[in-house]
Amino acid sequence: MTPLNRIQAPKEITLSGDVVALLQQVDENAERLNERRPFSRETELEVRRAFLPDRVTATLNIEGIAATRRQTLAIMDAMVISQNPAKEDQEILNALKADEFVYNQYEYGADLDALMIREVNRLLLHTLKTEGGEFRRVQVEISGASFQPPAPTDIAPLLSDLLTGYRNAEFLHPVVRAALVHHQVSFVHPFVDGNGRTARLLQDFVLMKGRLYPTGVPSSQRDQYYQALQKADAGDWDEIVSLLAQNQLSTLGKIDAITRAPEERMKWITSLTKVASTKKTGALHKQYIVWKSRMEQIRDAFARAASEIDESSDVIGVAYRWYETVDFDDWKSLVTTGRRPAFTWSISLLFFMDGEPIYKIIGFFSRHRTKPDDFTVDLREVVSMQFTGIEARSQERPDFVNYSDPDIRLRELLYHDDKLHTFTESGGERDCVDDKSIEDVVRELFEDVFYRKGGLAG
Structure with missing residues (x-):
């Protein structure tokens, strides 16, 4: 395995013409939808509730956690679980609270920083891992990956480079910027556990900052998703950007249907x-x-x-x-x-x-x-x-x-x-x-x- 020794700079990202055309389609669809924003508070909550159960269930299923949509809906309604919950119930509640934290950070106008990254991971691992939110202190390997994550002593400086690159990447399309953050957090692998879930939530935060919508990654795309991340490791960004763009288009279409009142x-x-x-x-x-x-x-x-x-x-x-x-x-x-x-x-x-x-x-x-x-x-x-x-x-x-x-x-x-x-x-x-x-x-x-x-x- 080759150890990671640097963060790819935003200016190094190149995309094929087909992917650029796909991003233009995202812009066109988002612009039509954004012409009707801001939506009422009730509509915003309806849109959020329509997608949240599937997004939370999918991010857990990708990691092999056997959560179901029915469980997620039940926990969403109360946002509490039993005194001695099943592990899956705790995973769902943690994912819901981490998603809520990310959404609130977006609404408050916060920007991405190391504290946010750590807090997302802490919430995801609450009561499940004592190291939640703490940068790992041990070397790890990722099964099936072609690289070895950096040494623990390199995590903080690499994340600093990641954040600097993110702040200097406003010229990138929001989908590309979200893919960049998603991939690089996964690549640095700063935590003992929950790196993928953390990366997917941060991706959604960046999408919202770009006036787009959270998409997560459907569990049905698991193999395609991991293959796309692996190609991005080698500097080929087409597949991960295309995957996120296609999911964004699907989300925009569904939101358009939800927000159009029957009278209209x-x-x-x-x-x-x-x-x-x-x-x-x-x-x-x-x-x-x-x-x-x-x-x-x-x-x-x-x-x-x-x-x-x-x-x-x-x-x-x-x-x-x-x-x-x-x-x-x-x-x-x-x-x-x-x-x-x-x-x-x-x-x-x-x-x-x-x-x-x-x-x-x-x-x-x-x-x-x-x-x-x-x-x-x-x-x-x-x-x-x-x-x-x-x-x-x-x-x-x-x-x-x-x-x-x-x-x-x-x-x-x-x-x-x-x-x-x-x-x-x-x-x-x-x-x-x-x-x-x-x-x-x-x-x-x-x-x-x-x-x-x-x-x-x-």
Whole structure:
């Protein structure tokens, strides 16, 4: 192993054109959102509460700490634990208090310094390690890393260099600056334990200072995350910056949805229908609005079920991510030509058994492909939600055209004559029924994955 002997200077960071373009997209999305800031105190608290449970659970899971979202929510509500708590409960409470400290430091206008770094670690290790918040006095090695952290006597001067570089790095994009602090704290490894959790919280502090939002690192990105840090050790910053930028874009999109009041949404819908310049265009707009509402109801039903399973079980889980529905122009293109835009995903569902991913389902929009056994010929210009899937650890791309799986039956959902039609496939036979509710469809899909793919006993 090679010992660390210096901190990389901010001016040494170079990024590829693709990553620079990604950062520009972050700026554009953040600027649109920031035009509506400041939000009310209630909205700020709602946004914070919407992301905090997943962020805290993820930072612990990355370290192999078996915390669950349900545990985190329960402890969040009271911010206290039992007199003789389980280790996981103490870890969750510590992470929540450390996150609260970082948020308060941001609100008070504090800047990053050595005392903040030490206090974050102290809070994370409260009652778990006597050395919490104290720079280590022993040499350590990091399993799987290509370098050896510095000697204890070098920690203080290296952190001083880190802080000097941070203060001189205002020219960097906030995401790059956050990646710099995150990586360098991990690289110096100043504490006996909790270095990764400390680094991720400091990353979020730097993002907030740059008028962006805390993102953490989802536990599903664990391998990609560690690989990105290792590449940054060698001076290649593209992967860690790209990972944080993608997560920031996802967060910005979700916050945008949260902060837009229903009344504003209705104003937009009303305005959209009035803009139509012809009767035909007006009719299409109305069709699109009805279709969009129905498709989002379907998407939200899957998301609600996934969230409730995560909160109800420590054995099975479903991580979901939803996407903005295709806009009117893309929908119209689908209806009239059948050509799909570059991206039409509605929701992705990653299923877990005992903490291990087993299968991924993607719901996406496409024009219905008519077949001789269709129940009516009027489906030639209907855009439906279609489904594909793939084994969680597969390196192949999902099949968005001819998806086939003997265990997963759901293939397509569409509305016709105000009825939900469900297309399924089993044993090579295709079937369509119109007597199922969306809740029936969700239940059957989740049961197919957990019973047939996961081997869950019935």
